[in-house]
Amino acid sequence: MTSISERRLEQRPPLEKIMDTVFLWAARISALAIAGVLIWIITLVFIQALPAIGQFGLGFLFKSTWNPVRDEYGILTPIYGTIVSSLIALLISVPIGLGVSIVLSEDYLPTQIQRILVFLVELLAAIPSVVYGLWGVFVLIPFLREITPLKGPSMLPAALILSVMILPTISAIARDALINVDIGVRQAAVGLGATRWETILLVILPAASSGIIGGIMLALGRALGETMAVTMLIGNSNQLNVSLFQPSNTISSLLANQFAEASGLQVSALMYAALVLAIITLVVNMLAQIVVTQLQKI
Amino acid sequence: MLSSEDTINQTQAVLNAENVDIYYGDFLALKGIYMEIPKNKVTAFIGPSGCGKSTLLRCYNRLNDLIPVFKLNGKITYHGQNLYDQDVDPVQVRRRIGMVFQKPNPFPKSIYENITFGAKINGFKGDFDQLVEESLRGAALWEEVKDKLKQNGMSISGGQQQRLCIARTIALKPDVILMDEPCAALDPISTLKVEELIHQLKEEYTIIIVTHNMQQAARVADYTGFFNVRVTEEGKRQGYLAEHDLTEVIFQNPKEEATKQYVSGRFG
Ligand SMILES: Nc1ncnc2c1ncn2[C@@H]1O[C@H](COP(=O)(O)OP(=O)(O)OP(=O)(O)O)[C@@H](O)[C@H]1O
Ligand SMILES: [Mg+2]
DSSP, rough: OGGGGGGGOOOOHHHHHHHHHHHHHHOOOHHHHHHHHHHHHHHHHHHHHHHHHHHHHGGTOOOOEEEETTEEEHHHHHHHHHHHHHHHHHHHHHHHHHHHHHHHHSSSHHHHHHHHHHHHHHHHSSSSSSHHHHHHHIIIIIHHHHSOOOOSOOOOHHHHHHHHHHHHHHHHHHHHHHHTTOOHHHHHHHHOOOOOOHHHIIHHHHHHHHHHHHHHHHHHHHHHHHHHHHHHHHOOOOOOOOOTTTTTOHHHHHHHHHHHGOOTHHHHHHHHHHHHHHHHHHHHHHHHHHHHHHHHOO | OOOOOHHHHOOOOOEEEEEEEEOOOOOEEEEEEEEEETTSSEEEOOOOOOSSHHHHHHTTTTGGSSSSTTEEEEEEEETEEEESTTOOOOHHHHEEEEEEOSSSOOOOOOOHHHHHHOOOOOOOOOOOHHHHHHHHHTOOHHHHHHTTTBBGHHHHHHHHHHHHHHHHHHHHHSSEEEEEEETTOOOOOHHHHHHHHHHHHTOOOOOEEEEEEEHHHHHOSEEEEEEEEOTTTTTEEEEEEEEEEEEHHHHSSSHHHHHHHTTTTTOO
């Protein structure tokens, strides 16, 4: 009999160790590959944008001419259009999406109906954006023409369509965040005599806020980059117009519209625009990260 | 079943269960409970896992209302008023009958806000700073956290969190405090602190505590209810109140054989 202290730890089988190493490297390579693809894309876009950057500098961001004949380019209108259409979309879909997520995370509805509604909301995300575009052209714009001064494709229908398209992102992520709030916290609030609304507004929503903000930022990212439906509805005009009833443009619809026929410096200018869009999206995501980590600290 | 009836009846009953059956869907979890909870005393609920201690505890402040399949037959009265009457508002019940849970569950808010939450939703008009200090002192936590009231309630130790939850409950100035295994997640020192606290609290409050720790029941409780499980003919497990008496009687001289076995640790 050997006492415990004399017994040596056994070696693990070599195969097990090899598997560990293989797994570790597979994980490392996958992680690096993602970063690599991102850097590769940005670098390529940047190289192709170089001629336009040299030619126009930062003035590119503040001019609203887009003239392939004279090779004069500026993207003030698309930048403005991108930001405004996305913000309007958020303004509409955040309150609605939060409402939807609250209803679908509480037990207001019979489980069956709730399940169907959850499915339908998720289905909204599965509709191809060209279908949204068609619906906008044939239903939304004619309808808006009846009730507003709007004449045809313009900022308002584009922003409205965007709000519908990002609704499922917000409501699905917010619902997950709400459902994942520790049940103990809810019981604590109810146990202290909070009504259902007090529980939701004062405890559950704040506890889920980092997840909800994350969802909103993801939705914003989608709105900033959405191309097809917006291109079909926004009118694609580079005239800077503050009215929501006038045609406007976004960076992605500018790219979608012009790329096929572009050549020379115009290609480079479009690449420059693409770079700007990538930077805007990146900044939004970074801000989101900061906000989320700040909220988690509180 | 309720022996030493006279001793229990000498003090005024705050809560009284009369022939209570509790169902989850078709499942009869607890059957035929008659039980009086005396005022300003500590009553312990003990018994094997799954016998329905938490279930009954949650009935006293209608927390089971959150469970859709929950159903109660019979009567639970609070100072004579049936808690399950149509016109009783569960929100009002919970403001009088507070609850401390097994797992410390502070809100992800500051320590300060954890305490003031209940007061705020109740339309409290007084001095919040004073309420916070009073409640934290009442829960023997003030000295440890007075310099970090702005810190998140989840950033303190588990034992401190549990005392914060107790402080949050007494900030409501309830009448009854229900505690469901409040020390299950705590180390021995924190447990001792909570027990001392319970001793102080019973001056002002009526307390019911569920515990799996026999020594704890013996230490803190004036009365003890032993719940047990029987298997019905259909093979369902059904909880019932086996014996309810002064704690000394339950631990030293129980009437039921099952109680004797359980409190001495010789239980299946
Ligand atoms: N929400 C619920 N839905 C359905 N059945 C439940 C629910 N909660 C408890 N039960 C059942 O009711 C019975 C009593 O459960 P309860 O949690 O009250 O036991 P307990 O005595 O507190 O046990 P423990 O000591 O393990 O905490 C168990 O059979 C349990 O499975
Ligand atoms: Mg329990």
